[in-house]
Amino acid sequence: MMDVNEKDEKIVDEILKKIPRPNYSELPLLYDELDRMTKKIGKILIQSKLFESQTLLIRFDKADKNEIINLIGKSSNVMIPFFVMICGFSVRELERLYNIKNVYTLRTNISEQKKLTAFAEAIEDNLKHPIHIETALYKFYKNWEEHQKRHYRGKKAENFVIETLRKYKYPVGKIKVQCKGKEREIDCAIPPDPRNLRVIIMIRHGVFRDLVKRAKEYSTEFDELVECFPNVKFVVIYFVSTHEKDRISEIRSKIESEREGKRPYDLIILTSEEVSSVLLRKLEDWKVPKT
The missing domain is CATH 3.40.1560 (type ii restriction endonuclease, domain 2)
Structure with missing residues (x-):
């Protein structure tokens, strides 16, 4: 009989199997990172009190800003991008609508309590309904993939130039x-x-x-x-x-x-x-x- 962790991993693994990776041959490191992040996000969500194991729904309708902050605290490095992507925010929109500047700095510095609280309130304002775990993880994966492709291509180009000149x-x-x-x-x-x-x-x-x-x-x-x-x-x-x-x-x-x-x-x-x-x-x- 599977233990809780094995069941959690199986749910996320089954979701990951369904996700297309159209640029894998060009950007394998990007997809390795996406898989790693999605597994971590899935585990955090499934083990939270918002998850319903019978329906596989994440009950964001029952989440207040304190629960959002608690989820971010489990791993800000992955949960900040998750919440930005699941709500469909851009960095500029968060600054314009909520006066939250450079939201991704929270990934490594959640001690900025004022900014963290403002971000959690923005999430609470927008995530008002239950979302199926597969929908949430799929949306994060594809949105973050699109967000990061240019950065990974740029990094690959930089490495090529630097390595050539060092040679x-x-x-x-x-x-x-x-x-x-x-x-x-x-x-x-x-x-x-x-x-x-x-x-x-x-x-x-x-x-x-x-x-x-x-x-x-x-x-x-x-x-x-x-x-x-x-x-x-x-x-x-x-x-x-x-x-x-x-x-x-x-x-x-x-x-x-x-x-x-x-x-x-x-x-x-x-x-x-x-x-x-x-x-x-x-x-x-x-x-x-x-x-």
Whole structure:
């Protein structure tokens, strides 16, 4: 006879079996993380007093803000994303509607009691009806998958660039710098030392429909960072998806157009092949020291 923990795990495992993972071959680490998070969330919900084992319903209609806080306290790292996703909030909406800024900082700092209480009240306002455990976990899984895909692709792109440059003995790394009273993260710095910065490389992975936003981000980053590091070489990398390789010239023109009337980028890279050819040649031309 199965014990309680085995029964809990079986319920969640059966739900996970049904969930499609369309990008598994590209992003296996994302799905491993999603599976891990969903198992933990499922266990917390099933073992809570809100769960009805006969109906498999989570009785959110009986949850007050204290019970929400109690559930978050079991593992804020997974329960904060769960509640944000299950309600369909965005970070901006929580700030606009409830004055809750940077909600995901609560994942590691639930000691911010005022913010935690405000968040629990927002959840209580919106989760007023019972939800089947399968519905709740499925919705979390697919919403968090969509939320995280860009981050994982970006991380994969950053790792590729950093590992390639390290292979050729360049001192590289991701760093944070203080500039004009703001903290700015540099995806790939050569060297990773704000006191001796020679090259700034900002890295994204995306499709054409994201380009307007990304091109503006690059330009804003350039304007801000060049004030603090006027002699640095500034490289933008926007890895183009395989199905849009025929639009490379159009993508390059759009990125360049954001700098019209301003100092242009020192280099624009759009494919992984260009990293180990064009970028490496430029670093040699710029006489960037190796280790």
